[in-house]
Amino acid sequence: MVRLASLLLATMLVGTVASPAAADYHIKKDFGGYVEEYKAKYARIRDTGERVIIDGICNSACTLVLGIVPLNKICVTPRASLGFHQAYYDKAWTAGVKVTSAAGTAELMSVYPRGVKAWIASVGGLTAEMKKLKNGYDLWMIVDPCPEEF
Numbered sequence: 001m002v003r004l005a006s007l008l009l010a011t012m013l014v015g016t017v018a019s020p021a022a023a024d025y026h027i028k029k030d031f032g033g034y035v036e037e038y039k040a041k042y043a044r045i046r047d048t049g050e051r052v053i054i055d056g057i058c059n060s061a062c063t064l065v066l067g068i069v070p071l072n073k074i075c076v077t078p079r080a081s082l083g084f085h086q087a088y089y090d091k092a093w094t095a096g097v098k099v100t101s102a103a104g105t106a107e108l109m110s111v112y113p114r115g116v117k118a119w120i121a122s123v124g125g126l127t128a129e130m131k132k133l134k135n136g137y138d139l140w141m142i143v144d145p146c147p148e149e150f
Contacts, residue, residue, distance in 0.1 A: 025050045032060025035087065035107065042068035051075070053146055059083030059130065066143065067111035075146035082133040084116075086126045100128055115142035 025045050032038070038061040045052060046069045055077040058065065063082050065074065087104025091097065105126055109117060119138060123131050133139050 023050060025052045027052065027054045027058045027062060027065070028056035030056075030058050030062040032062045032083075034090075035061050035064065035104065038062065038064045039068060039111070045069055046073070049073070053077065054080040054082070054143070055146075057081050057083070060085060063116070064108070064111050066116050067113050071113060071115075071143060074143050076135060076139055076143050077146050078135050080135045080139060080143075082139065083130045084120060084126060084133070085130045086128050088128070098128060113142070 042065050045065075050069075050073070052065055052069050052074045053076075054065075054074065056079050058081070060083060063084055066082075086100040087108050088098050088100045089104075109120075109126070112120070119133060119142060120126055120131070133142075135145075
């Protein structure tokens with residue numbers, strides 16, 4: 001009986017040690033959505049230890065990844081593009097009119113890391129219009145390029 005328990009314990013330990021590494025999470029064409037949904041999704045990704053590869057468009061609530069997943073677990077490819085704007089209420093509640101939310105925008109800003117906040121300030125702050133941060137020096141000051149891409 002003790003031998004069986006030891007065998008089971010050894011099998012569980014080997015399974016734990018030999019388990020495959022966490023997979024990469026790729027962002028290729030994400031135009032954003034509801035802030036709370038993105039916060040929950042990125043918290044799950046952070047907790048699994050997955051690496052996030054931004055390999056295309058990451059706009060609006062998608063950019064919350066930068067403040068939720070540790071930056072050392074995120075990288076960008078040459079195709080990366082981030083888009084930032086003020087938060088706004090769901091158009092279903094505002095008769096289809098884009099109405100910005102000061103509280104929602106403050107919440108976004110509270111999540112972003114210092115480098116993102118500095119870039120946003122350098123381009124005049126968040127507005128209702130999308131401000132793009134494309135691949136290059138300004139982006140690399142915030143997020144490292146993916147080593148396998150360069």
